[in-house]
Amino acid sequence: RANDAGYEAYAAQIKNEEQDIVLDNHEERITKTEESLASLEVRVLNIENDVDGLKIKIQDIDGKVSEILVDYVSLSKKEQQSLSSSLDVTLSYSVNGTKVIGNRVTGFTAATGTSLKSDFNADQSFSIGEDYNQSEIQTLANALIATRQRIKALEDALRLHGLID
Known part of the structure; x- marks a missing residue:
């Protein structure tokens, strides 16, 4: 053992x-x-x-x-x-590929005088007789002034928007 x-x-x-x-x-x-x-x-x-x-x-x-x-x-x-x-856009604004606003057009001299923004009749006709009279000439002159004032108002708007200088 x-x-x-x-x-x-x-x-x-x-x-x-x-x-x-x-x-x-x-x-x-x-x-x-x-x-x-x-x-x-x-x-x-x-x-x-x-x-x-x-x-x-x-x-x-x-x-x-x-x-x-x-x-x-x-x-x-x-x-x-x-x-x-x-x-700030470099070249232009376009709508559906169509240029609507581009670079500012330069070279315009600003118009002076009164702008016309009120209504006027673009279709107004003037009657003139065979012998011009002072009243007819004055009516044409007033229409010409109103047209020039409207052109100035449009120019002012274009200038304000920056499209022309």
Whole structure:
């Protein structure tokens, strides 16, 4: 029996040594795993910070997009749009490909005198006899003055709109 007990003790010692090796391997793996987890925890925290920063940027962008949606001029919108500020156009304004306003025409000298913006009869005819009289000439002169005043009013409007200088 003493031999059996000695053998069992020896077998138990070998088993303990094998288990010590396994435990050492486990401890080493657990230590490495804990180090990896700590590193991953730092990376997760960094990612969470990045995500929080991106959320703030998205909120800022969302606010800006909302502002744009409320106050923008669309190239494809069909209904009437409004522009509150001035618009600087390099060449011309066109409607359906047809130029309606282009560069300012220069070289005009401003007319002087009175402008006529009130109504007048563009179809008015004048009767003139074979022998001109002062009254007929005066009527023609007054019509000519009214026409020139209307031309000046149109010129003033073109100048005010910036179409001529």
